Amino acid sequence: MTSLCTRRRRWLRSAGIVAVVALLATELVLGWSSLAGALQQLRTPHLGWLALAVGAALASMGAYARMQRHLLQSAGVKPPLIDNVRLAYAAHSLNETLPGGPAFSTQLNYQQMRRFGASPAVASWTIALSGILSGAALAVVTVGSALAAGGAAEWGDLAALLVAAVLLTLGVRRVAKRPEIAEALLRTPLAWINRLRRRPAQHGHDRIRGFLDQLRAARLTPGRGAAAALLAVLNWLLDALCLWLCFRAIGEQPAGLTAVLLAFCAAMAAGTITIVPGGLGIIDSALILGLLAGGAGTSAAVATVVLYRIISFGFIIGIGWLSWLRLRRRPAPPRQGGAGPSRSGICRDVGNLLTAVTFAPSFGGTRS
Numbered sequence: 001m002t003s004l005c006t007r008r009r010r011w012l013r014s015a016g017i018v019a020v021v022a023l024l025a026t027e028l029v030l031g032w033s034s035l036a037g038a039l040q041q042l043r044t045p046h047l048g049w050l051a052l053a054v055g056a057a058l059a060s061m062g063a064y065a066r067m068q069r070h071l072l073q074s075a076g077v078k079p080p081l082i083d084n085v086r087l088a089y090a091a092h093s094l095n096e097t098l099p100g101g102p103a104f105s106t107q108l109n110y111q112q113m114r115r116f117g118a119s120p121a122v123a124s125w126t127i128a129l130s131g132i133l134s135g136a137a138l139a140v141v142t143v144g145s146a147l148a149a150g151g152a153a154e155w156g157d158l159a160a161l162l163v164a165a166v167l168l169t170l171g172v173r174r175v176a177k178r179p180e181i182a183e184a185l186l187r188t189p190l191a192w193i194n195r196l197r198r199r200p201a202q203h204g205h206d207r208i209r210g211f212l213d214q215l216r217a218a219r220l221t222p223g224r225g226a227a228a229a230l231l232a233v234l235n236w237l238l239d240a241l242c243l244w245l246c247f248r249a250i251g252e253q254p255a256g257l258t259a260v261l262l263a264f265c266a267a268m269a270a271g272t273i274t275i276v277p278g279g280l281g282i283i284d285s286a287l288i289l290g291l292l293a294g295g296a297g298t299s300a301a302v303a304t305v306v307l308y309r310i311i312s313f314g315f316i317i318g319i320g321w322l323s324w325l326r327l328r329r330r331p332a333p334p335r336q337g338g339a340g341p342s343r344s345g346i347c348r349d350v351g352n353l354l355t356a357v358t359f360a361p362s363f364g365g366t367r368s
Contacts, residue, residue, distance in 0.1 A: 045249045045307065053245035057311050060238035064088050067133065067231035071126045072118060074220045079116035086323040087112045093320025096313070112327060129220075130228075137232035138268060141240070145261035239312065240264040243287070246307040252300040255291055263290025284309060 065081070065088035072079060087109065095105035106127060113123035220228075240261050247254035254260065267286035284305055291301040 044251075046251060049245055049248035050307075053242050053249050053307070054311055054315065056238050056242040056245055057316055060235050060242065061085070061088055061092065061316060063231045063235040063238060064092075064134070067228045067235065068126060068130050070224050070228040070231065071129055071220070072113065072116065072122075074224045075118065075122040075126070077113070077116050077118045077122065083112075083116065086327060089316070089320040090324035090327055091320075093317045093324060096317055096320075108324075108327075130232075133229055133232040134235065137229065138236050138265065140233060141236045141261065142265040142269070145258050145265060148258045148261075236264075236268075242311060243304070243308045246304045246311070247296075247300065249307060250300065250303045252297070252304070255294040255296045259291070259294025259296075263287055263294060266290050280313075 062085060065085040068088065069079065069081060069084040072084075090112075091105040091108050094108055095101040098104050109127050110120075110123050113126060114120065118126065243264055244254050244257060244260045247260075255263075264287070267283045267290060270286040271283045287305045287308070288301045291304065292298065296304070
């Protein structure tokens, strides 16, 4: 029976590989003329526009790094900007290129924020809130571009989206200000878990209380919150601007800005449902189809997307892996307050649980 199942799995795997290769070969044959024209345009890019496109991509990553830094500073943690930028690049690269990338990205963010001096609770709070802000910002850009393109606004859905984003942000802020609220909510589930494990009802309660008490250090003022939200929106807008500038770099008249924004947002949404590293194939196809719908020519759309992906996936990811190597060389942070391994492990687990929902739609949805 085991050998039969093994042979069946091998047969299905081989059939899947053959189907994918056949599909790619068919697409290559049918689209060869467009691809050849696109490659011809990429041979002689306009260096000035190319530099601007690269600059927009770098500025986009810088906006995300500054957004996270604002959140850390609201909790009294003040890391150097260069360290925050390195972390943003490295976490983004782990997220985009590794299977299960969001988990690795979250872990790296947590570890490095602890090196910056953040407590386990503050690090988890920062990761969760940055994910909420980034996802909400992409939704805002999507709705704004749809309205600018003259689409009919579903005001009920828009209001529900804005209310949900505000409630999530205020909820995280409220828990940071009054951690006893979360403690009360966790008391009953903890008792159930302890009952299943045949432990005393209060087992682990002190550790969770200590973790939640650390959240008191987080004080997100309206000014810092607004600045972080603005930077989250700017992160996506600059990335979309990079795509628009790639039209100029290949010597083509750009598609309308709203059309580029709609194609960009659709591609980022499509990237959330793929397990392929970097959304390869899915994001590219969505971008090309969106640009074609916006009035771009086939060869121009293909060349633009290829150039954009070289910058956003090749160049930015390369910088991210170099940043990861730089971070790996840093010494481990000293233990704070004599906390033993068990406390550290529990804090890390609670932090990962806290951020799991935030990072479920990655990456498409958030940067790191």
